[in-house]
Amino acid sequence: MTPLPKIKLTYFDIEGVAEAVRLALVLSNTPFEDDRVGFGDWGEMKPKTPYGCLPIMSVDDGPLRTQSMAMLRWVGSSCSETLYPRDKIFDIEEAIGLMEDLNKSWYPAFAIGMRPQNYGRPEGFGQTEEGKKIIKEMRETWFQNELPRFLTYIENKLEGNQWLAGGETPTIADCVAVPILRNFSRGHVDHVPATALDSHPKVVDYIKRFCAQPQLKGRYNNGIH
Ligand SMILES: N[C@@H](CCC(=O)N[C@@H](CS)C(=O)NCC(=O)O)C(=O)O
Known part of the structure; x- marks a missing residue:
C-alpha cells in the first residue's frame, strides 16, 4: 500500500x-x-x-x-476516487466556473470595505459616513439584483441532483460552492443578513446536506449559520 x-x-x-x-x-x-x-x-x-x-x-x-x-x-x-473523477470533469468544472462567476460579481461590494484604494477610494473609506453608506448600498443592490439570479442557476443545477455535478457523492465543486454560499448565511459580513439564502430553500437544503456528511460532523453548526 x-x-x-x-x-x-x-x-x-x-x-x-x-x-x-x-x-x-x-x-x-x-x-x-x-x-x-x-x-x-x-x-x-x-x-x-x-x-x-x-x-x-x-x-x-x-x-x-x-x-x-x-x-x-x-x-x-x-487523494480521492470520488471528489474529482475523470468522467465528471466537465460537470465539476462548469459548476466551479459558475461559483467563480458568483464570487467575481460579489467581490467589489465585499472588497471595497477591505481595500478601498483598489476601487479609487482613500484608505479608511469604510469608516467614513460616506463610505459606510456606499458600501451598504453596493451590498444591498447586489443582493437585490444579482444574488437571486445565481441562486436560481444553482437551484436549477440541483434539480433532481443531490450534488452540483450530479452523482451520489460530493465532488470538489461542492467543496468550492458550500463555503462561498455560507458567506451569505453566516451573518458575518455587514449588510448581509443571515437570511440571505432563505428565498431559495433548495440551496439551503443542499448546504445542510453537504454539512451533514459524516466526516464534517461538528465542523459547522447546522451548516447554514
Ligand atoms: N488565488 C489565490 C488567492 C490567495 C489570496 O488572495 N490570499 C489572501 C487571503 S484570501 C491573502 O493571503 N491575503 C493577505 C495579503 O495579501 O497580505 C488562491 O486562491 O490561493
Whole structure:
C-alpha cells in the first residue's frame, strides 16, 4: 500500500479560499496539518511566501505550493476516487466556473470595505459616513439584483441532483460552492443578513446536506449559520 502523503496546509484562521481544500482533505479522510496563522504573525511571514499570500501547502516536505484551486484539484485527483473523477470533469468544472462567476460579481461590494484604494477610494473609506453608506448600498443592490439570479442557476443545477455535478457523492465543486454560499448565511459580513439564502430553500437544503456528511460532523453548526 502506498503510504499517505504528509500534507501541511497553511492559511489564516478563517474559511476563505482554503476551506474548499480543507473540506476535500477531510472528505477524503486524508490526514493533514491544518496550520492556521494569526493575522498578527502575517506581516513577518508574508515576504517569505512565494506570492505574498496564503494558502501555501507542502506535500512530503516538498516545495511550497500555492493557489487554492491547484491544491483542490490535486487533492481531488490524488487523494480521492470520488471528489474529482475523470468522467465528471466537465460537470465539476462548469459548476466551479459558475461559483467563480458568483464570487467575481460579489467581490467589489465585499472588497471595497477591505481595500478601498483598489476601487479609487482613500484608505479608511469604510469608516467614513460616506463610505459606510456606499458600501451598504453596493451590498444591498447586489443582493437585490444579482444574488437571486445565481441562486436560481444553482437551484436549477440541483434539480433532481443531490450534488452540483450530479452523482451520489460530493465532488470538489461542492467543496468550492458550500463555503462561498455560507458567506451569505453566516451573518458575518455587514449588510448581509443571515437570511440571505432563505428565498431559495433548495440551496439551503443542499448546504445542510453537504454539512451533514459524516466526516464534517461538528465542523459547522447546522451548516447554514
Ligand atoms: N488565488 C489565490 C488567492 C490567495 C489570496 O488572495 N490570499 C489572501 C487571503 S484570501 C491573502 O493571503 N491575503 C493577505 C495579503 O495579501 O497580505 C488562491 O486562491 O490561493
